[in-house]
Amino acid sequence: MGEAPAFLVDDLQDGPLNGLELNNGTCKTTTVVGEKTYVTVGADDGTLSIDVQIFDRSLGEWVHPTVLGTKPLSCNGHSAVLFENRILVLKKGSKSDDQIWFLEVDTEYVRQQRKKLGTEVVAWSKGVIGNAEKPIVISGPSGVGKGTLISMLMKEFPSMFGFSVSHTTRAPRNMEKDGVHYHFTEKSVMEKEIKSGKFLEFASVHGNLYGTSVEAVEVVADAGKRCILDIDVQGARSVRASSLEAIFIFVCPPSMEELEKRLRDRGTETEEQILKRLRNAQAEIEQGKSSNIFDFILYNDNLEECYDRLKKLLGLDGFVATSPKSAPREINLPTDHSVSKIDDKIIISCISSGLDKESKNS
Numbered sequence: 001m002g003e004a005p006a007f008l009v010d011d012l013q014d015g016p017l018n019g020l021e022l023n024n025g026t027c028k029t030t031t032v033v034g035e036k037t038y039v040t041v042g043a044d045d046g047t048l049s050i051d052v053q054i055f056d057r058s059l060g061e062w063v064h065p066t067v068l069g070t071k072p073l074s075c076n077g078h079s080a081v082l083f084e085n086r087i088l089v090l091k092k093g094s095k096s097d098d099q100i101w102f103l104e105v106d107t108e109y110v111r112q113q114r115k116k117l118g119t120e121v122v123a124w125s126k127g128v129i130g131n132a133e134k135p136i137v138i139s140g141p142s143g144v145g146k147g148t149l150i151s152m153l154m155k156e157f158p159s160m161f162g163f164s165v166s167h168t169t170r171a172p173r174n175m176e177k178d179g180v181h182y183h184f185t186e187k188s189v190m191e192k193e194i195k196s197g198k199f200l201e202f203a204s205v206h207g208n209l210y211g212t213s214v215e216a217v218e219v220v221a222d223a224g225k226r227c228i229l230d231i232d233v234q235g236a237r238s239v240r241a242s243s244l245e246a247i248f249i250f251v252c253p254p255s256m257e258e259l260e261k262r263l264r265d266r267g268t269e270t271e272e273q274i275l276k277r278l279r280n281a282q283a284e285i286e287q288g289k290s291s292n293i294f295d296f297i298l299y300n301d302n303l304e305e306c307y308d309r310l311k312k313l314l315g316l317d318g319f320v321a322t323s324p325k326s327a328p329r330e331i332n333l334p335t336d337h338s339v340s341k342i343d344d345k346i347i348i349s350c351i352s353s354g355l356d357k358e359s360k361n362s
């Protein structure tokens with residue numbers, strides 16, 4: 001809670017001015033949601049992120065929210081319009097994969113975070129230009145075969161699926177590459193990034209921190225691919241509660257003996273780590289089977305049969321992988337545009353950049 005930013009008081013009294021470029025090289029938008037006015041302010045030099053302030057009319061004061069998610073860098077101005085329980089923010093003159101953003105102001109995720117943190121909360125998420133299907137969350141105990149099944153899927157359908165590369169504080173295994181299998185991170189760095197709202201979800205698993213950054217999922221969606229997340233049950237529970245709509249699959253071993261055999265034969269863990277993973281497996285399997293998190297439970301007994309069942313539930317049985325899907329269509333918003341909403345349609349009004357500069361095209 002605090003003082004009103006000096007340059008805004010008059011504008012708020014005059015009503016919202018969308019995308020107004022202020023004299024000092026900044027651009028702001030105001031969006032009214034119930035008793036609150038959300039103000040986004042961006043400098044036009046592209047070095048700072050768009051700032052969010054809230055004026056709460058019921059309290060008669062300014063509130064500085066905790067801002068979660070990756071913040072968009074400002075550019076040559078931006079415009080905003082309320083779209084259900086989030087504000088659609090369109091950046092002017094930026095690249096097509098960076099034009100469309102959402103500021104979640106009253107989604108289920110934001111409401112939960114508000115309760116958890118005890119502060120006002122907003123969350124940024126980047127709009128994606130692809131039209132990929134719902135992400136797939138795959139969970140299961142260590143050694144059950146999640147990685148193997150995911151690799152088979154990605155190998156058979158390379159243009160269809162993309163892997164969400166998690167962050168972890170565990171040490172890399174021999175064949176693991178930073179940025180491909182995981183983003184290997186220092187604990188202190190990851191803890192700081194968790195506080196700054198970088199992660200969609202995170203959890204402590206087998207004594208290490210693991211987390212899915214908002215960006216890891218956006219990168220895949222921006223490429224027009226369906227995102228696959230390999231995360232534990234706690235992470236799956238958090239994603240269920242988040243604004244990311246996904247399909248949740250739990251992979252079960254045929255028996256604890258077989259799980260132990262697979263873990264030992266993989267040869268990537270020390271004896272101590274194997275025992276820890278086996279101890280945790282029992283509880284994970286119970287939660288996986290009994291909680292309401294998962295849409296499907298897959299038994300990974302015979303690998304080929306399990307893979308066939310996985311493809312079936314993803315609607316891929318009999319699907320012939322052909323040439324890569326065409327890249328997502330580029331939407332090129334001109335530098336000069338404004339945005340408004342009529343019924344359930346978003347109208348982007350563009351000021352032509354051709355000869356007739358004054359003519360307005362919608």
Ligand SMILES: Nc1nc2c(ncn2[C@@H]2O[C@H](COP(=O)(O)OP(=O)(O)O)[C@@H](O)[C@H]2O)c(=O)[nH]1
Pocket residue numbers: 138139140141142143147166167170201202203205206210211212230231232233234235236
């Ligand atoms: N919550 C969460 N769990 C993760 C994430 N990435 C990996 N995990 C889980 O962490 C556990 C350990 O992963 P890892 O160390 O690679 O071992 P593995 O499962 O035996 O291959 C597995 O259950 C993964 O599904 C993440 O980003 N978030």
Ligand SMILES: Nc1ncnc2c1ncn2[C@@H]1O[C@H](COP(=O)(O)OP(=O)(O)O)[C@@H](O)[C@H]1O
Pocket residue numbers: 140141142143144145146147148149262263265266300301302303304306
């Ligand atoms: N259905 C299966 N039958 C036998 N071995 C399997 C099967 N699925 C996976 N494996 C093997 O079990 C080990 C663990 O699999 P992995 O995919 O690394 O598990 P996770 O990613 O769940 O920890 C690997 O050596 C893999 O080759």
